[in-house]
Amino acid sequence: MVFLENIENNGSASLAYLFWMLENILKACADDFGDSFQGVVKTSYVSGLINQVEHDFLNNKTSGVRKLRNVFAHANLSKFNIKFSGDELIYPLTENENCRLLYQRISKVIFNIMLKAAVSRLSVDFSINVDKEIKGLGYSIVELSPEEVLLGKGIDPSMLSGWDDLSESERYRHAENAQDVNMVVHFISRVQHKIE
Structure with missing residues (x-):
């Protein structure tokens, strides 16, 4: 222990x-x-x-x-x-x-x-x-699912070319490694707000 x-x-x-x-x-x-x-x-x-x-x-x-x-x-x-x-x-x-x-x-x-x-x-x-x-x-x-992981990050998997051709493991790996678009949008909006 x-x-x-x-x-x-x-x-x-x-x-x-x-x-x-x-x-x-x-x-x-x-x-x-x-x-x-x-x-x-x-x-x-x-x-x-x-x-x-x-x-x-x-x-x-x-x-x-x-x-x-x-x-x-x-x-x-x-x-x-x-x-x-x-x-x-x-x-x-x-x-x-x-x-x-x-x-x-x-x-x-x-x-x-x-x-x-x-x-x-x-x-x-x-x-x-x-x-x-x-x-x-x-x-x-x-x-x-890997699609739910992507959607949670603000990415629509149906918009990704070749997504359906990937194995399940590859889809999970790509979903895990994808940047969280929601965070990027939030960051840019905060920066834009401070500039204005």
Whole structure:
């Protein structure tokens, strides 16, 4: 866990290692390193190692740790964004600061689940309950198409010659790297306003 503190400035790496550590601690407790993340979480629940709220937080395939883990392990991050309850903004997972924000919000809950699992084999009366914290996290994972990414930057993809000939990965890459026209227009209008 000290290692995670040292790489916390790299948001996506700290999240990937956090998920890896969680999975391996649960596998060690289950004494089954061949199981999938989904399987070891279910085994942990059935054995009583984790409760229903923790299970649902970890194994939810649309917004839980399972989904986040799979996004960081297998997906094009350009598609995925985080939206926090009560916040109209979406936070692209391609940006380091957004991954750091997500890490800050979920890591304490996950650390406590790992601690709960790690001490389960000891003869120690140690109670950890993170149900309230889990219920208060309030985030969702939002997928955007490359066209939606461009439209959010003020660019109409139907006006781009050859756009439809690009692969999905190329469209995401171009959309991610495109300048935000809305910001440029805002900047020019502010400069123009100061000149007048």
